[in-house]
Amino acid sequence: MRKKIVAGNWKMNNDFFMTKDLIHSIKSKLNNNFNAEVFISPSFPFLIEAKKNCNNTQINVTAQNINENESGAYTGEVSSSMLKSIGINSVIIGHSERRQYFNENDHILLKKLKKAISEKFKVFFCIGENINERENNNHFDIIEKQLNNTVFKIESFDVNNLIIAYEPIWAIGTGLTASPEQAQEMHFFIREIFKSKYGSKISDNLSIIYGGSVKPSSAKDIFGKKDVDGGLIGGASLRAEDFIDIVNSI
């Protein structure tokens, strides 16, 4: 059975104190009756503290980025071994903001993916089309191309360590959410192409989560769809009540 997952991508928000406060609020509100694996992703400087604060809880802490190299002269970058040394074993790769603002193309993302997979990280790999691609009815081709250029170049991986996050760019931070039907249609498509590449054992066990303006009011309907296995939550993950509501919507 594939896992249900809800992950909060905090992006470049919250200072040290706000990070601690938000974790504290989430912890105090999270009951034991939810059905998902829960992740939060604060900024690099706060990962150690976040990890410490989440010890002995069901909250996992994940990084927002990773460098594809082992070590060396890469000013400003963070390696997989640095993350591992503080107990961080998961990472978000391919977020559209990394693609858009930091020029991370499929070529670089494949390197990051290979590095993370070889280091046994759990990877949230993000894919998604922009508004023009959707309006021109190219969204399926774009998604398949993004996967062909990255994940599908990897011959074998542990399906428990790969999560695909379908994040239509037009829905990220815009308040526009894909309808549950649009999400289901794309998640089904993604699962089918995984099936054709790797077989049904992999595709059935692959968690495919949705991201893009998920709110407490929309989470239940989206998560209710057969091929939607949870969500990658941006804005709404910065408020403990909203995040918990979304976790409880699974």
Ligand code: PGA
């Ligand atoms: P959003 O962000 O929920 O604020 O739209 C989602 C994401 O970027 O992962």
